[in-house]
Amino acid sequence: MFLSKIWFFLVAVAGATALTIALLLPRPSERQRAADEQQRITTACDVVNILLRTNARSRIDLAGKFARAEQDLASILGPEGKNQTISEDGAKNGRKAAAELLESTTGTKPSFIILVDIQGRVVARVGMQSDALAERDTLAGYYLVDDALDGYLRDDLWIIDKELYLVAASPVIGTKYAGAIIIGHRMDKALAEQLVKPLGVDVNFYADGQLMIGTSTASVHKDVGARYARVSAAESPLAEDCHTFEPFRVQLGDEAYAAQIGRLPGEAGERGGFFAVYTKSAPSLGVMGTLDTAKQEDLSFANFPWITLGIGFVLTVAVGMLLMILESDRPLRRLASVAVKVAKDEQDRFDEEAHRGKFGSIARSVNIRLDKMEREAKAKKTDLDDLLGPPSASALPLAGPGTPARPAKPPPPSEFKFTSGPARAETSPPPPPLPLTPTRAHTPPPVPPVPVTPIAAAGSAPAVPPPLADPPDSEEDEVVFRRVFQEFLQTKKECGESTSNLTYEQFASKLRKNRESLRAKHGCEEVRFQVYVKDGKAALKATPVKDA
Amino acid sequence: MGIRIWRLFRRPSERSFEVALLACALALVCGIPASAFADDVRGEIQFKPDRLGAPPERNRGFVERIENPLRPVQTLNPRPYMVVVLEGGPVDEEAKKPPGTIQSYELRGESFEQPLFPVVVGTRVKLVNRSARARVLLTPDEPELVDSVSLNPRGEHEVKVEKAHQTILIKAQDTNHLEGRLLGLADRYHALVDERGRFEIAKVPEGTWKLRVWYRDGWLTGVEQSVEVGKKRVDVQLTITPDKVRGTKPQE
Numbered sequence: 001m002f003l004s005k006i007w008f009f010l011v012a013v014a015g016a017t018a019l020t021i022a023l024l025l026p027r028p029s030e031r032q033r034a035a036d037e038q039q040r041i042t043t044a045c046d047v048v049n050i051l052l053r054t055n056a057r058s059r060i061d062l063a064g065k066f067a068r069a070e071q072d073l074a075s076i077l078g079p080e081g082k083n084q085t086i087s088e089d090g091a092k093n094g095r096k097a098a099a100e101l102l103e104s105t106t107g108t109k110p111s112f113i114i115l116v117d118i119q120g121r122v123v124a125r126v127g128m129q130s131d132a133l134a135e136r137d138t139l140a141g142y143y144l145v146d147d148a149l150d151g152y153l154r155d156d157l158w159i160i161d162k163e164l165y166l167v168a169a170s171p172v173i174g175t176k177y178a179g180a181i182i183i184g185h186r187m188d189k190a191l192a193e194q195l196v197k198p199l200g201v202d203v204n205f206y207a208d209g210q211l212m213i214g215t216s217t218a219s220v221h222k223d224v225g226a227r228y229a230r231v232s233a234a235e236s237p238l239a240e241d242c243h244t245f246e247p248f249r250v251q252l253g254d255e256a257y258a259a260q261i262g263r264l265p266g267e268a269g270e271r272g273g274f275f276a277v278y279t280k281s282a283p284s285l286g287v288m289g290t291l292d293t294a295k296q297e298d299l300s301f302a303n304f305p306w307i308t309l310g311i312g313f314v315l316t317v318a319v320g321m322l323l324m325i326l327e328s329d330r331p332l333r334r335l336a337s338v339a340v341k342v343a344k345d346e347q348d349r350f351d352e353e354a355h356r357g358k359f360g361s362i363a364r365s366v367n368i369r370l371d372k373m374e375r376e377a378k379a380k381k382t383d384l385d386d387l388l389g390p391p392s393a394s395a396l397p398l399a400g401p402g403t404p405a406r407p408a409k410p411p412p413p414s415e416f417k418f419t420s421g422p423a424r425a426e427t428s429p430p431p432p433p434l435p436l437t438p439t440r441a442h443t444p445p446p447v448p449p450v451p452v453t454p455i456a457a458a459g460s461a462p463a464v465p466p467p468l469a470d471p472p473d474s475e476e477d478e479v480v481f482r483r484v485f486q487e488f489l490q491t492k493k494e495c496g497e498s499t500s501n502l503t504y505e506q507f508a509s510k511l512r513k514n515r516e517s518l519r520a521k522h523g524c525e526e527v528r529f530q531v532y533v534k535d536g537k538a539a540l541k542a543t544p545v546k547d548a
Numbered sequence: 549m550g551i552r553i554w555r556l557f558r559r560p561s562e563r564s565f566e567v568a569l570l571a572c573a574l575a576l577v578c579g580i581p582a583s584a585f586a587d588d589v590r591g592e593i594q595f596k597p598d599r600l601g602a603p604p605e606r607n608r609g610f611v612e613r614i615e616n617p618l619r620p621v622q623t624l625n626p627r628p629y630m631v632v633v634l635e636g637g638p639v640d641e642e643a644k645k646p647p648g649t650i651q652s653y654e655l656r657g658e659s660f661e662q663p664l665f666p667v668v669v670g671t672r673v674k675l676v677n678r679s680a681r682a683r684v685l686l687t688p689d690e691p692e693l694v695d696s697v698s699l700n701p702r703g704e705h706e707v708k709v710e711k712a713h714q715t716i717l718i719k720a721q722d723t724n725h726l727e728g729r730l731l732g733l734a735d736r737y738h739a740l741v742d743e744r745g746r747f748e749i750a751k752v753p754e755g756t757w758k759l760r761v762w763y764r765d766g767w768l769t770g771v772e773q774s775v776e777v778g779k780k781r782v783d784v785q786l787t788i789t790p791d792k793v794r795g796t797k798p799q800e
Contacts, residue, residue, distance in 0.1 A: 056610035064616075120659070131701075134657075134680035141659030141725050143606045147613050150602075151621030155609035159722075167609075173618045208722075266609045270724040 001357060004323040011316060026290050037258045037281060038247040044199040045242035045260040045277045051195050052166075053239075056155040059168035059183060062105070064153050066113070067170040067181050069104075071097035073115060074174030081118035081179060086136050094124025098181075102126055108191075110183040111165065115172070117179040120145055128184075132160045139182070143267065144169045148180035157268035158184065164205055164212040164268060187213050200279065207264070207273035216278075220257055223250040224276040228261055232272065238263045249281065256281040331359045338363070342370075480529070481508045484540070487531040491538040511542075518544045586751040589634065589775060591784030593627060593745040593761070600624040600790045606725075625743060626793050629764045631666045632747045632786075634737040634775065637757035643735040646670035650706065653728065654678045655685075655699070660718075660728030664764065666740065667709050669732045674706045675699065675718065684721035696721060715765050731762060738762075752777045759784060768792050 067073060076097060080090040098113040112127035120140025125133060139145045144156040148169035155168045164187040172179045185191065187205055192215045196203045204214030204224070211221050227248055236244045241262040250257040257278045264273035285293060297303060335355055341347035349370055350363035485507045492499050515527040524544035531540055603624040605613060615621050646668045654661040657679045667673060677683055677699040685705065687694040693716060697705045709716065709732040720726040737757075739747040759773040771792050775784055 053610040060611065060614065120657075122657070131681040137657030137679045137681075139658050141657070143725055144609070145658070147603070147605075149622070151616050151619060152613040153616055154613035155611060156607070157609065171616050171619075173616065177619065177622065266607055267724060270607065271722075 001327045004320070004327050007320055007323050011320065022287055026285055026287060029290075030284060033282065034258075037279070038260075041201065041247050041258045041260045041277060041279060042242055044196065044201040044279070045262050047199055048195055048203055048275065048277055049239060049242055049262055055166065056168065059110075059166060059185065060153050060155050060170070062110070063168040063170035063181055063183050066101045066183065067172045069097075069101055071100055073097060073172045073181060074178040077115060077117045077123055077172050077179030078174050078176075080121075080123050086117070086121055086123050091124050091135055095126055098124050098126040108185065111186040112182075112184045114139070114182040114184075115179060116140075116145060116149075116182065118149060118177055120149060123179070130161050145180060145182065148182070149177065151177065155266070157264055157266040157273060159207050159212070159268050159271060159273070160184075162208075162210075162212070163187070164207060164273070189213055189215060196277070199277075201277050202279065204276045204278075205264070205273070206276065207268045207271050209272060212273075218252060218255075218257065218278070218280075220250045220252055220259065220276070220278060223248075224259060224261060224278075227259070228263075228272070228274050228276075231261070232263065232274075234263075238265050238269070250278065254283075256283070327357075331355060331357070335359045335362060339366075342366075477512075478508075481511050484511065484529045484531060488538055488540055491531050491533060495533060495536055495538050497538060514542045518542055522546075586753045587777065587779060587781050589749040589752045589757075589759075589777060589782045589784060591632065591747055591759075591782075591786060593630065593632070593741055593747070593786045593788060595745075595790055595793075596787050597790070600626070600793070626763060627741045627743055627745050629663050630741040630768075631664060631731060631733075631762040632739050632741060632749065633733060633760050633762055634749060634752060634757040635734075635760060637737070637755040637777065638753045639735050639737065640753060643737060644668065646672070650674050652676050653730065655683060655726075655728070658723070658726055662740065663727075664715070664729045664731055664740070664762075666731040666733050666738050666762070668736050669709060669712045669734060671732075672706055672708050673730060674704045677701055677703045683726075685718055686721055687716055687718055689717055694718060713762075713767075717765075729764070752782075754778055759786065761786070761788070763793060 073094075076090060076093045080086055080094075083090075094115045098115055102109060102113055110127065112125060112133070114125040114128075114133055115123045116139050117123050120138050122133060122135045122137050122139055125135060133139065140149065142156075142158075144154055144158075144167060147154050148171050151171050151173075153168070153170045155166065158165045158167050165184040166187060167182060167184045169180050169182045171177055172181055192203055192205065192213055196215060202214065202216035202218065204216070204221070205212040206221070206225065206228070209225065231241075231245050234241075234244065242260055245261060247258055247260045250259050258281050259276055259278035261274050261276045263269055264275060266273075283289070301307075335350075338347060338350050338354075342350065349367045352360055352363045352367060355363045482504065485504050488507070489499050489502065492502070511529060518524065518527045522544040524546050526545040528543045528545050529540060530543065531538065533539065600623050602621060650672045651665075651667055651674070653665045653673050654676045655678060661678075665673070675685060675694070675697075678701075680701055682698060682700045682703070684696050684698050685694050686696050687707075693707055694705065699705055707716070707730070709730055712732045712734045714732055716730040716732075718728045718730065737749055737752055739749045741747045741761075754777050757775045757777055759775050761768045761771045768788065769792065771786070771788055773784060773786055775782055
C-alpha cells in the first residue's frame with residue numbers, strides 16, 4: 001500500500017498544482033492585459049496630443065494663408081486702425097472678404113473668421129452669432145490677438161459661451177502691420193471623434209470644471225476631474241503629460257475604464273482645461289470567466305494537446321490500478337484464499353510469512369486467535385499434557401496403516417505444545433516410531449503387571465489420584481497401554497526421572513482420553529502412541545492412524 | 549468794455565504782457581500766492597537701448613508662436629503701463645482734492661481702454677462695460693471693493709479709490725487675460741505715458757520736483773529725475789534701461 005499511497009499523493013499534488021495554476025494563471029494574464037491597456041491608453045493620449053498639435057499647425061497655416069489672400073485684408077484693416085470708430089464700409093468690406101475666405105476653404109471650414117484692426121477692434125466677423133467677439137469690441141487683451149498684432153502666428157484654445165474653440169491667428173501686413181485675422185474651429189463631437197476614431201478609444205474635453213465635449217456618454221467626469229485636480233499643478237511640460245502621469249482606472253457601476261489625461265494649453269488650460277482619453281476595460285475574468293471566453297477552436301486537436309492529456313490520464317489511472325492490484329487486491333485475494341482453506345480445515349493456520357504488511361498482521365492476529373482457541377480447548381487436558389506431552393495430531397502427518405510416520409515439523413512460535421515439559425520440539429526431533437501399532441488384528445504380547453503407584457505431574461506436588469471412571473478397555477488396548485506404560489516407565493528411568501507418582505490407571509486413563517479426543521477430531525479409528533526422549537525427558541506422542 | 553479788452557489782444561507782442569498783467573490781477577484778487585504760478589511739465593521716456601526685444605510669451609497654444617516671414621515682429625512696449633508722477637514739490641491743497649465728477653474706466657471687449665488708470669485718492673470711478681457681452685468683474689486683492697459684480701453691456705459699477713500709491717487689480721471672472729488697474733495717487737501731478745513715451749502734466753507749481761515712474765504695480769526703482777519747474781514750460785527727457793522695467797517691484 002505504500003507505493004499506492006505515494007502514487008495517490010503524487011496524483012493529489014499534481015491535481016493541486018494544476019488547480020493552483022488554473023486559479024493563478026488568469027492573474028498574470030490580467031496584469032499583462034492591464035499593462036497593455038495602460039500602454040494603449042498612454043499611446044492613445046499621446047496620439048491625441050500629436051493630432052491636436054498637427055491640427056494647430058494646420059490652422060496656423062490656414063490663418064497665414066488667409067492673411068496673405070488676394071482679398072487684400074490689409075487694405076481693409078489698415079484705414080480702420082486709424083479711425084476713432086470702425087466705419088460701416090470697413091465692416092461691410094471686411095465681412096465680405098471674410099465670407100469669401102470661409103467659402104474658399106477646402107476641408108474642415110472654420111467656425112468663424114474675425115478681422116481685427118491694429119488696435120485690436122473687431123472690424124468684421126463671419127460664422128458666429130454669439131454676443132462674444134462682437135464687431136467693434138476690442139479683442140486686444142487676448143494673448144493670441146496681442147501676439148498676432150505684434151507679428152506672430154500662433155494658436156490658442158478659447159472658451160466662448162461654454163464651448164471650446166481651437167483658434168489660430170495671423171498678422172495682416174500691408175506696408176506695415178494692419179491688423180490680424182483670427183479663425184476658430186469649434187471642438188464638436190465630430191472633431192473629437194475624428195481625433196480618436198483610429199485609436200478605438202473615447203475622448204472628453206473639460207474646462208471650467210465641466211465637460212465641454214466628448215465622444216462618449218460615459219459619466220466618468222467626477223473621477224477624471226478628481227484626477228486632474230491632483231496633477232493640474234505639475235510643472236512638467238504639457239506635451240509630456242501622457243507619459244508623466246500614471247494612467248488610472250475609473251469604476252462606473254459594473255464597468256471599469258482605463259483613462260489618461262492631458263492638460264490643455266492656452267487660455268482654456270488656464271481655466272482648468274484638459275482632455276481625458278479612456279477606454280472600457282475588459283472585466284476581470286477569473287477561472288470561470290476564462291473558461292467562459294474559451295472558444296470551440298481552443299479545444300480542437302490543433303490547439304489543445306488532447307493526445308498528451310489522454311495518455312497522461314490513462315497512464316495515471318493504469319499506474320494507480322496496477323499499484324492497487326499489487327498492493328491490495330492480490331494480497332487480499334491470497335489472504336481470503338488462505339482464510340477459506342483455514343475455514344475448510346485444509347490449512348491449520350495462516351502462513352504469516354506469505355503475507356506482508358497489514359495482511360500479515362491480519363494473519364498473525366487470526367493465528368493468535370486460533371492458537372488461543374486451541375489452548376482453551378487443550379486446557380481441559382492439562383493433566384494428561386502434564387504427564388504425557390501433547391497429542392500433536394495436527395502437527396504430525398497422519399500415518400496410514402503401514403506408512404511410517406514422518407518426523408513432525410517444528411511448531412511455529414504460536415503453536416501449542418503438547419510436551420509435558422518446557423522442552424522445545426525443534427531442539428530434538430522425535431525418534432523413529434516404535435513398532436507398537438495396536439491393531440485389532442494384532443495380538444499384543446503379554447505385558448507384565450505394573451505396580452500401582454500414585455501419579456503426579458512432573459515437577460508438581462503429589463496429588464491424590466481421582467477415582468477412575470473410564471470405561472473398561474479391551475484386552476488389546478490393555479496390552480498396548482501396558483506396554484506403552486512400561487516403555488514410558490523404562491524411558492523415564494533411563495532419563496533419570498522419578499516414576500514414583502506414576503500409576504498405570506492414571507496413565508491408561510489419559511491415553512484413553514487422548515485417543516478418544518484424536519478419534520473425535522480426526523475421525524480415525526486407530527491411534528498410535530510413541531514414547532520418545534525429548535530434551536532429556538521421557539515424552540509420549542499420540543498419532544492418529546487413518547484407516548486403510 | 550468787452551470790445552476794448554478784445555482789442556488788447558490784437559497783437560501777440562502786446563498780448564503776453566496783457567495776459568501776464570491780467571493774471572497778476574486775478575491772482576491778487578483770488579488770493580493765490582505768487583509762488584503757485586504754474587506751467588506745464590512735458591517730457592518723453594526713452595529706452596536705451598531703444599529696442600526692448602520681443603514681447604513676452606504670456607501663454608502658448610499647442611505649438612510655439614511663429615514670427616511672420618514678412619516683417620520683423622513688434623518689440624515690447626511697456627509705456628502704456630507707465631505713469632509719470634511728480635513728488636516733493638509745493639503741492640497746493642486744491643491739487644489733492646479729487647475731481648468733482650465721477651471718472652469712467654471703460655471695458656472695451658477683452659481689455660480696458662487703458663491698462664493703468666491713475667486717479668487722485670478719493671476719486672470715484674465707475675467701471676463701464678462698453679462691450680457687447682456681460683462680464684463678471686472682481687478685485688481679487690480687495691474683494692470688498694468689487695466682489696463678482698456682473699456688468700451687462702453698458703452697465704456700470706462705481707468704486708472709490710481710497711489708498712495712494714497702490715493699484716487695484718480688476719479682473720474678469722471667466723477670462724485670465726482681461727485685467728485693468730486703478731492707481732491711487734496723492735495729487736493730480738501725474739500723467740499717463742502714451743505709446744511713444746510722451747507725457748504732459750499741466751499747471752505744475754513752481755519749485756523743485758522729483759519725477760518718478762510707476763509701472764504696472766509699483767515704482768520703477770532707480771528711475772528718478774529732479775525737475776525744476778519755473779515760469780517756463782519744462783521739457784524732461786527720461787532715459788530708462790530695459791532691465792529697470794523688468795525689475796519693477798510694488799512699493800512697500
